[in-house]
Amino acid sequence: MNGIGRFAASAATYGFLGLMAFLSIFPFIWMVLGATNSSIDIIKGKLLPGAAFATNVGNFFTLVNVPLVFWNSAKIAILATVLTLAVSSLAGYGFEMFRSRGRERVYRAMLLTLMIPFAALMIPLFVIMGKAGLINTHIAVVLPSIGSAFVIFYFRQSTKAFPSELRDAAKVDGLKEWQIFLFIYVPVMRSTYAAAFVIVFMTAWNNYLWPLIVLQTNETKTITLVISSLASAYYPDYGVVMVGTILATLPTLAVFFFMQRQFVQGMLGSVK
Amino acid sequence: MDIQARAYLPRIAALALAGASFLGVSAAQAKEITIWCWDPNFNVAIMKEAGDRYTKTHPDVTFNIVDFAKLDVEQKLQTGLSSGTADALPDIVLIEDYGAQKYLQSFPGAFAPLSGTVDYSGFAPYKVELMTLDGEVYGMPFDSGVTGLYYRKDYLEAAGFKPEDMQDLTWDRFIEIGKQVEAKTGKKMMGLDPNDAGLVRIIMQSAGQWYFHKEGKPNITGNAALKAALETIGKIMQANIYKPANGWSDWVGTFSSGDVATVVTGVWITGTVKAQPDQSGNWGVAPIPALSIEGATHASNLGGSSWYVLESSEEKAEAIDFLNEIYAKDIDFYQKILQDRGAVGSLLAARGGAAYEAADPFFGGEKVWQNFSEWLAKVPSVNYGIFTNEADLAVTAQLPAVTQGTPVDEVLKAIEAEIAGQIQ
Numbered sequence: 001m002n003g004i005g006r007f008a009a010s011a012a013t014y015g016f017l018g019l020m021a022f023l024s025i026f027p028f029i030w031m032v033l034g035a036t037n038s039s040i041d042i043i044k045g046k047l048l049p050g051a052a053f054a055t056n057v058g059n060f061f062t063l064v065n066v067p068l069v070f071w072n073s074a075k076i077a078i079l080a081t082v083l084t085l086a087v088s089s090l091a092g093y094g095f096e097m098f099r100s101r102g103r104e105r106v107y108r109a110m111l112l113t114l115m116i117p118f119a120a121l122m123i124p125l126f127v128i129m130g131k132a133g134l135i136n137t138h139i140a141v142v143l144p145s146i147g148s149a150f151v152i153f154y155f156r157q158s159t160k161a162f163p164s165e166l167r168d169a170a171k172v173d174g175l176k177e178w179q180i181f182l183f184i185y186v187p188v189m190r191s192t193y194a195a196a197f198v199i200v201f202m203t204a205w206n207n208y209l210w211p212l213i214v215l216q217t218n219e220t221k222t223i224t225l226v227i228s229s230l231a232s233a234y235y236p237d238y239g240v241v242m243v244g245t246i247l248a249t250l251p252t253l254a255v256f257f258f259m260q261r262q263f264v265q266g267m268l269g270s271v272k
Numbered sequence: 273m274d275i276q277a278r279a280y281l282p283r284i285a286a287l288a289l290a291g292a293s294f295l296g297v298s299a300a301q302a303k304e305i306t307i308w309c310w311d312p313n314f315n316v317a318i319m320k321e322a323g324d325r326y327t328k329t330h331p332d333v334t335f336n337i338v339d340f341a342k343l344d345v346e347q348k349l350q351t352g353l354s355s356g357t358a359d360a361l362p363d364i365v366l367i368e369d370y371g372a373q374k375y376l377q378s379f380p381g382a383f384a385p386l387s388g389t390v391d392y393s394g395f396a397p398y399k400v401e402l403m404t405l406d407g408e409v410y411g412m413p414f415d416s417g418v419t420g421l422y423y424r425k426d427y428l429e430a431a432g433f434k435p436e437d438m439q440d441l442t443w444d445r446f447i448e449i450g451k452q453v454e455a456k457t458g459k460k461m462m463g464l465d466p467n468d469a470g471l472v473r474i475i476m477q478s479a480g481q482w483y484f485h486k487e488g489k490p491n492i493t494g495n496a497a498l499k500a501a502l503e504t505i506g507k508i509m510q511a512n513i514y515k516p517a518n519g520w521s522d523w524v525g526t527f528s529s530g531d532v533a534t535v536v537t538g539v540w541i542t543g544t545v546k547a548q549p550d551q552s553g554n555w556g557v558a559p560i561p562a563l564s565i566e567g568a569t570h571a572s573n574l575g576g577s578s579w580y581v582l583e584s585s586e587e588k589a590e591a592i593d594f595l596n597e598i599y600a601k602d603i604d605f606y607q608k609i610l611q612d613r614g615a616v617g618s619l620l621a622a623r624g625g626a627a628y629e630a631a632d633p634f635f636g637g638e639k640v641w642q643n644f645s646e647w648l649a650k651v652p653s654v655n656y657g658i659f660t661n662e663a664d665l666a667v668t669a670q671l672p673a674v675t676q677g678t679p680v681d682e683v684l685k686a687i688e689a690e691i692a693g694q695i696q
Contacts, residue, residue, distance in 0.1 A: 127356075212340070233312060
């Protein structure tokens with residue numbers, strides 16, 4: 001009786017977990033299956049692998065200048081990530097390390113900006129970029145994101161765990177502040193950088209609204225814009241859209257899996 | 273440590289410089305016309321064709337056709353116009369007809385009037401009307417959504433109806449036929465998405481009315497055509513001759529899988545209907561059924577879009593000349609885009625060309641394009657106004673009430689109240 005009860009309980013647990021796993025993985029399966037089917041089969045709701053994969057890939061590569069589009073996306077995502085990490089980690093470091101009277105007030109004001117929706121900032125930002133002559137440049141896509149209140153917040157919180165003895169010791173050894181930051185803080189905070197890298201890279205790679213507003217030509221467009229345009233045709237070729245979506249997902253997946261390992265290593269490193 | 277740091281610095285500086293240099297973009301070239309539109313297989317491809325034709329006679333003008341999603345074009349246009357950043361706008365932009373008046377009225381002076389250049393008498397009158405504001409005509413009419421009744425000849429024959437019986441129906445007769453089709457073949461008469469007000473718009477415009485009066489005031493409770501449209505949909509629901517569809521793909525599925533006997537929609541669906549080669553020869557196209565009220569016709573429209581030239585454009589003169597030379601004069605161009613892309617333009621003279629006169633074996637040898645272009649000229653002109661999308665949402669929200677049998681007058685009152693709330 002007890003055995004049956006336990007069996008039923010674990011069956012229910014696994015059943016529930018299985019269902020949840022299925023629900024979360026189903027869109028992905030559907031995407032992959034969709035890439036192998038013709039558009040009309042997808043509309044009809046076919047859920048079996050089809051034979052149209054090569055055709056869909058071929059069509060995607062004819063419709064889209066794939067290397068250029070990926071280069072644009074990669075350029076923006078990598079630049080945005082590197083600059084955001086550099087600027088925002090410095091700010092986070094500064095907020096935690098230096099005491100001053102206005103510090104908390106400035107910090108809170110900065111956090112408040114998290115509550116302003118981007119849609120409200122869009123037109124003023126656009127005017128600024130227009131005045132600066134940066135419309136249709138990738139730098140205009142990257143610039144507004146590098147002083148990220150969220151990443152600054154994240155770095156400040158993590159910096160609280162940074163042992164102040166390290167900084168004191170470095171000072172005694174005669175290091176200047178920027179040297180402490182570059183040669184002590186950055187290596188010690190590897191794990192924080194890794195996690196922030198994953199977050200910022202994904203946001204930048206998937207960013208949609210701002211690149212849409214600021215980029216004007218086919219030559220500067222990113223993968224998200226291209227997929228959106230493919231998907232909104234009067235008769236979208238869903239097979240082709242699925243191929244594009246899979247390709248667009250790969251870099252974020254790769255970054256995530258790769259950085260996951262770095263993340264763990266970084267954690268071990270910082271404990272030592 | 274210090275030495276190491278000094279060694280790093282120049283490298284960091286060099287990296288930063290490299291970063292700055294590879295972000296630079298090339299400057300725009302002279303006499304390049306930039307165009308925004310949204311469908312790579314349709315208006316983008318058609319604009320490329322138009323551009324190629326123009327460049328042949330005007331080698332100094334080149335084209336930069338940029339495709340974004342339709343909503344994205346609207347978003348970008350809105351941002352560009354609101355911010356007053358003119359160099360962020362294209363020279364020519366494609367705008368959906370339902371939204372044309374919204375842009376023309378919200379951004380006065382933003383679009384170039386073409387009345388002085390283009391001879392509009394050659395176009396379908398309803399297309400010209402929707403882009404007219406204060407006596408000036410602003411756009412270049414492009415694709416039409418002239419409607420038709422696509423029907424399965426095989427199903428209707430099995431129910432005892434010949435193609436002659438499908439011509440010039442009334443909606444009541446259509447429902448009658450639907451009942452018999454279901455009794456004899458088990459097939460539903462049409463697919464219907466209860467969350468899509470497209471059919472309401474088709475029926476309403478076929479009787480020459482719209483959600484708004486000519487001067488822009490809401491026209492709901494006193495709108496006989498809207499009332500009759502809602503009543504018709506109520507009757508279709510009651511007679512249960514429809515297959516419910518959930519969303520666009522599902523609706524397309526109702527006829528591509530052969531589950532329904534007819535489709536009432538815009539001419540742009542032809543390509544999708546023909547995407548089922550196994551149904552070749554089984555389809556026919558008739559004029560849509562008419563209401564039994566004053567002003568009722570068998571012609572209407574669903575969707576469609578037109579080209580607009582931005583007043584701020586540096587290449588304004590070239591852009592206008594280009595649209596005029598190709599879209600208002602080149603009959604052969606219209607044959608090409610019909611053949612390659614299934615696009616029915618709004619230039620009435622285009623019907624004289626070979627592609628329009630061809631018989632289509634898929635439709636049992638009917639000259640469907642000739643028929644459509646004949647109906648095109650008859651589509652009643654209405655004022656789409658600036659709040660068509662808002663009105664459409666209000667109607668969609670009230671459609672379930674119609675299906676539940678709420679008296680139509682009450683539904684109209686609810687729609688009017690909702691619109692009044694939305695547009696104030």
